[in-house]
Amino acid sequence: MAKPVVIVVGADKGGVGKTTISRTLLDYFSANNVPTRAFDTESPRGTLKRFHPDVTEIVDMTVTSDQMKIFDTLNSASPSVTVIDVRAGLLSPSLASLRDIGFLDAAKSGQITFAVFHILGPSIASLDEIAETASFMSGAKYFLVKNFINDTQFFQWDQATYNSYFHRIKDATELTIPKLNEMAFEQVEVASVPFLKFVANKGSSDEAANYSFVLRGYVRHWLANVWSEFDRIKLTDMIGSGKAVTRGEK
Amino acid sequence: MRQTPVTPVYIVCSPRPLVGKTLIARLLSEFLLLKNGTVMAFDVNLKEPSLLEYLPDITETAEIDDTVGKMALMDRVIICDGIAKVIDLGFHAFDAFFKMTDEIGFMKEAVRRGVSPVVLFVGDSDRVSARSYPMLQRQVPPNALVTVENEYVVRGELPEALAGRRVLRVAALPTFLKTYVDRLPFSFTDYLRNERDSSTELHQWIRGNYLKFRELELSLMLQGS
Numbered sequence: 459m460a461k462p463v464v465i466v467v468g469a470d471k472g473g474v475g476k477t478t479i480s481r482t483l484l485d486y487f488s489a490n491n492v493p494t495r496a497f498d499t500e501s502p503r504g505t506l507k508r509f510h511p512d513v514t515e516i517v518d519m520t521v522t523s524d525q526m527k528i529f530d531t532l533n534s535a536s537p538s539v540t541v542i543d544v545r546a547g548l549l550s551p552s553l554a555s556l557r558d559i560g561f562l563d564a565a566k567s568g569q570i571t572f573a574v575f576h577i578l579g580p581s582i583a584s585l586d587e588i589a590e591t592a593s594f595m596s597g598a599k600y601f602l603v604k605n606f607i608n609d610t611q612f613f614q615w616d617q618a619t620y621n622s623y624f625h626r627i628k629d630a631t632e633l634t635i636p637k638l639n640e641m642a643f644e645q646v647e648v649a650s651v652p653f654l655k656f657v658a659n660k661g662s663s664d665e666a667a668n669y670s671f672v673l674r675g676y677v678r679h680w681l682a683n684v685w686s687e688f689d690r691i692k693l694t695d696m697i698g699s700g701k702a703v704t705r706g707e708k
Numbered sequence: 709m710r711q712t713p714v715t716p717v718y719i720v721c722s723p724r725p726l727v728g729k730t731l732i733a734r735l736l737s738e739f740l741l742l743k744n745g746t747v748m749a750f751d752v753n754l755k756e757p758s759l760l761e762y763l764p765d766i767t768e769t770a771e772i773d774d775t776v777g778k779m780a781l782m783d784r785v786i787i788c789d790g791i792a793k794v795i796d797l798g799f800h801a802f803d804a805f806f807k808m809t810d811e812i813g814f815m816k817e818a819v820r821r822g823v824s825p826v827v828l829f830v831g832d833s834d835r836v837s838a839r840s841y842p843m844l845q846r847q848v849p850p851n852a853l854v855t856v857e858n859e860y861v862v863r864g865e866l867p868e869a870l871a872g873r874r875v876l877r878v879a880a881l882p883t884f885l886k887t888y889v890d891r892l893p894f895s896f897t898d899y900l901r902n903e904r905d906s907s908t909e910l911h912q913w914i915r916g917n918y919l920k921f922r923e924l925e926l927s928l929m930l931q932g933s
Contacts, residue, residue, distance in 0.1 A: 641775040670783050671786045673775075
């Protein structure tokens with residue numbers, strides 16, 4: 459039986475595109491035929507659930523019953539991949555909780571595959587976040603995501619300073635998410651559908667939609683670039699060989 | 709069996725100014741109007757002699773400077789409605805236009821929808837044209853990429869690098885006739901209808917070009933069938 463995979467997407471800063479990255483991950487696994495479930499910690503209203511209602515459950519990570527809902531079902535749940543969209547400010551406390559319940563030790567011993575997508579903002583505060591998060595990362599696959607989705611400029615970073623933080627974490631991998639055309643981004647927001655459905659010109663119930671061809675083209679092009687980053691880090695390998703079906707085959 | 713594409717979209721373009729793009733777009737639009745009774749032309753050519761001025765009844769201005777303008781143009785030309793479209797693409801918009809079509813996957817989506825894009829690249833013997841042509845070759849299927857050899861501009865032989873699978877030659881008009889057809893109210897079809905003497909040089913020039921457009925259209929239909 460394949461090991462359960464838990465992917466945490468988070469940042470301590472708000473507005474850096476955490477949910478956008480979670481959405482691209484869910485689309486990526488969907489396109490690769492990987493059964494996935496997701497937890498949205500923006501309790502009580504979840505943005506991720508708005509886009510992926512079928513696979514997403516809203517939870518409060520600070521409540522024990524919800525922690526049990528996520529982690530006690532890892533082995534029994536049929537989807538082997540769990541994506542947790544951690545709301546702003548909760549990444550470090552969430553990781554601390556995971557350590558306290560022994561989850562990080564389980565990851566370290568190889569019982570669970572654990573990955574963290576740490577979405578970085580443009581400020582120096584994000585670098586401090588790296589240092590803070592790094593202490594929890596032994597046994598985890600740590601991905602530092604530079605997200606340009608919100609026209610973020612990483613001008614505030616001195617590259618040498620960034621490198622000094624980056625190199626503190628053994629085996630951290632950097633990802634770059636390119637910017638999506640603003641109007642295209644807005645239209646997907648308005649449509650409240652996964653990026654994949656928008657590209658396929660479908661509504662939330664798979665009904666035919668009438669989205670702009672131009673905007674769909676921009677989303678398709680952008681999503682392909684994001685997925686090529688996921689391919690580069692061999693994300694499907696992480697969930698176990700033989701599980702993924704290539705998009706081409708699909 | 710695959711259905712024959714019925715909605716051609718002609719993109720008349722060059723990265724160079726004053727090579728005769730609007731002349732070709734006018735000729736083609738008037739030919740399609742004569743043959744089909746309808747055509748939609750889009751003028752993305754605000755810094756050069758404008759198609760809109762010659763054919764105001766069938767031409768709209770279009771901009772691709774922002775997303776709204778791109779949507780206004782491309783969301784219409786991608787529709788398979790049986791109405792031929794002509795885009796007169798100004799040299800200043802050449803790079804941005806084809807960058808956009810590449811990004812949004814215009815060529816593939818067009819095939820899927822039964823729209824048949826044809827790029828009419830007006831060739832010139834300069835370095836900019838030579839650099840731009842390979843970009844088009846990467847993006848446009850060989851059968852849909854036509855190099856227009858405007859003899860009035862290319863005095864001599866078309867550079868070999870631009871002579872792809874398809875070349876459409878447009879003979880040079882004498883200067884006095886060029887001046888005549890460039891006058892604003894001039895219409896090629898009206899001239900054919902009103903000039904009784906079919907042996908005039910201009911008459912034959914227009915008919916010759918219309919015939920070439922017809923052959924081009926036929927070959928595209930044959931490819932699609």
